[in-house]
Amino acid sequence: MRKIVIAGNWKMYKTQSEAKAFFAEFPAQLNATAKAASVTNQQILICVPFTDLAISQVVASSVTSPSIHIGAQNLHWTDCGAFTGEIAAPMLVELGIKFAIVGHSERRQFFGETDETVNKRLKAAQKHGITPILCVGESKQQRDANETEAWIFSQLEYGLKEVDQQNLIIAYEPIWAIGTGDTCETAEANRVIRLIRSKLSNPDVTIQYGGSVKPENIDEIMAQPEIDGVLVGGASLDATGFARIVNYQSP
Template sequence: MADDREPSHGPPATSARPITLGASLKLYLDVDASVAWARSLAEIARAHAAVLAGEVRLFILPSLPALDRVIAAVADAPIAVGAQDLFWSDRGAYTGAVSGVDLARLGCRYVEVGHAERRHVFGEDDEIIRRKLAAAVRTGLTPVLCVGEEERGNAALAASTCIAQIESATADAGDLSDLVVAYEPEWAIGQAEPASSAHVTEVVALVRSHLAQRGLEDASVIYGGSAKPGLLSTLGSSVDGLFLGRFAHDPHAFASIIDEAAGIR
């Protein structure tokens, strides 16, 4: 079992790679609140030197009904917008489905695939996740692939689980020149504290090594799972950024995390 010692190993993030900070609103905020939140973040991003310089990359994932208004709210700011889900087919008799083609035309640049809640609440299995990731790549969206172990345990076993999920999800994806892997141990999602820095560092190092062996060394590997202000300073360059949930709902907290990211770069 991982302990709470400071990380002492693992390759640093590539110096040329920006720190990536993403945030998902899940279904916490209604449309008006989502737009107000996005406008606050846009003001922060427009005034932050590290974001303007491309050293810190930002993306946000509002709920589907809020997408068009959020995209408009951040249109002149260095913030990319994405969707929390997509369907595996672009067109057809699929009631309630959302096409990646339509998301891209709307102005989305990212789409989340494989989150633990999609697996457990909506019954998505490895095949569905594989088909959705292939659709994301096919329609020009950058997939944010969520991976992570269910139970708390040692880092080597956790990394093995993540690597198996990556292999399954990307089996039919084709060109993966642009990929974000979000390491989110399921046992840390929604908890008061994230996984320990030593655990995250070791898991991410093993995942990054596997990606490099596949020729995907340019992929970003970020951490999610109760990620909050202060965590990135602890993890340092052992990760490429954070995938934020409820702790990013406060724009001031998000701003402090951007400052942390700028300090690392």
């Protein structure tokens, strides 16, 4: 059975004091919006800025029901070195971090991330027992040019070289839907994710959808059979709203 992973990505938001305030409220909101029947194969994951990792891990580890995992938003492909501003996998492991986003479109767009560096980061994460979340997705220009499938297949081909698909999460994030309020039609997201799965050697890889996910559309998104969770941006910053997303209503 494929695992359901509901993940938040705080991006460059929240100081340590703001992170503490979030986690002081979030567990109660989870219980307040809890489903009648819990999903036993579901994980809750929040990927926070590097400065919030330690405090978030301490606070989240004190919440035992349901368990909340903390993830990083990136990691370097070497264990140490002269790479100012980067974070190495052993540094994350020391904090007990077991998840990391790799290849987010904002890293590709603003910081020169390539399929080659994505591949290196994926393998570095797995080397240290960290489960990477590989982000793939097309721009509005590529979609309008009917290049969606070719672009994503290329990202998978080069990004997943020599990567262990037993320890992997993939997030399909159409770039044109990230932070725009313009969510991809659920049937279309389901279609693309089905195509992504067809290119994998392991059919049980969790594949999420990401892109303007909100409490208002989470139920429709999660009703799609190929979608195994979501990677949530702005809506994960609000404890009440993110709790509702975690506790989506199954059809």
